[in-house]
Amino acid sequence: MGKSHFRNTTFLTNPFQKNAQFCQLNTGTVPNAGTSVWPDSSSFDFEINNSNRGIILSNPMRISGTSVSIESSDLDASELRRALLFWDVIAWPASSGIYICGGPDIDFLLSEKRLIRPKFHMNGDAATGLSMAFSQTLKILEGKMPGQWIMSNGESSLSLSGKDLLTDRGVLTTLSNLIPIPMHDMPLEEVLRFRDARLPEVLALRSALDRLYQDWMNSEDKEHQLKMAINDLDIAISAMIKVARESKNPFTLSSWEMSFSFSAIDAFKGFFAGKIFGLDTASSLLAGAASTISFSKGVGLKSAKSNSPFTYISSIHNKLL
Known part of the structure; x- marks a missing residue:
């Protein structure tokens, strides 16, 4: 249509x-x-x-x-x-x-x-x-x-767009050329079969994304905690890349944008501003892909209030894995 x-x-x-x-x-x-x-x-x-x-x-x-x-x-x-x-x-x-x-x-x-x-x-x-x-x-x-x-x-x-969005709301986290997702034409039955077979890797990656926010908020040494969280995320993404390749199913790399909603003071947001990190382990598996995680000021949905670690997510699909 x-x-x-x-x-x-x-x-x-x-x-x-x-x-x-x-x-x-x-x-x-x-x-x-x-x-x-x-x-x-x-x-x-x-x-x-x-x-x-x-x-x-x-x-x-x-x-x-x-x-x-x-x-x-x-x-x-x-x-x-x-x-x-x-x-x-x-x-x-x-x-x-x-x-x-x-x-x-x-x-x-x-x-x-x-x-x-x-x-x-x-x-x-x-x-x-x-x-x-x-x-x-x-x-x-x-x-x-x-x-x-x-x-x-x-x-x-x-x-x-317009009045439904609020600028400078929380922290926008961008994972560039990192996370494997099924190709658009993979049968849904195959997606579910892969998920069932590799549920530990799926849950580990999801948990690492959660902890990127949760552990940082609860830590006194935030710089150190952020580096640890990114290292854990690097390991989890690398595991997903490996099992996606092993499955022989068609996967593509994707870039994710996640808006972490902060109720904390602006100084917390400033901590993240402009930070860019490489994910060494994942990048080593993805020759030629510029794989990074970066932080910037977020844009929030005005009426969307959630207790989730992140409030919205979008993605840009890139290249074959």
């Missing part, structure tokens, strides 16, 4: 009917009426292990005020496989104003209970309502599983 662009879309009638890949768009105008959303309670009636980690995804879509530009009617294939490998459950929110079904991969993951579709009723502007649905999904899921959820944001998922 090609790009679609809508302004002042609003919810009219008949929510959540599934009759096509692009299932529903209700359009109209509600002048200055404001927008409200409320959850369809049945869509949050699911069983998830409290120890599981979740990520909120979107089909590639840009929302700016009352405008929404839909780049694709399905989740990005690479983004989906990255999420499936490193997180336990995926949430893809929808509103009654704009409801997009996705393709066969979505049906498969729903049947495997690896994906949930939180749904929201709304009154008002559909673009605004959809943006609110994402922030409300994070709030509700965080209430169920504190500290276990993050939101994906960027070109391959939901891209927000």
Whole structure:
């Protein structure tokens, strides 16, 4: 499906009917009426292990005020496989104003209970309502599983602009040309099979990413702790590179951007400013790739409040592993 662009879309009638890949768009105008959303309670009636980690995804879509530009009617294939490998459950929110079904991969993951579709009723502007649905999904899921959820944001998922973003919020951590993820055409069954076989390496990398923030905050010698955390991350990434190669499945290197949300004073943020580190072990396995970790001032989602170590994540896919 090609790009679609809508302004002042609003919810009219008949929510959540599934009759096509692009299932529903209700359009109209509600002048200055404001927008409200409320959850369809049945869509949050699911069983998830409290120890599981979740990520909120979107089909590639840009929302700016009352405008929404839909780049694709399905989740990005690479983004989906990255999420499936490193997180336990995926949430893809929808509103009654704009409801997009996705393709066969979505049906498969729903049947495997690896994906949930939180749904929201709304009154008002559909673009605004959809943006609110994402922030409300994070709030509700965080209430169920504190500290276990993050939101994906960027070109391959939901891209927000304008008043939905806050600049200089936390620390933006960029992992460049480092983390192997499945190629966009790897069958989902193979991704799950690889994950099951290499779960220790997957969890070790996820834990190292968590500790990059958590251990630093709790340490008195922050310079030393940061170096230790980066060394642990280097080891975990190197292990993932090795097992990805051994699997003979198609993997690609990816760059990740993670926004760590700091409630601490600005001096803490300044500690990270402009720091760039090489990951020697991982780089030695990736001849020709400039593999680094760097820190800069972050950009946060205004309405997204989470107890997770990092609040949002985006990725840029690079070269074959």
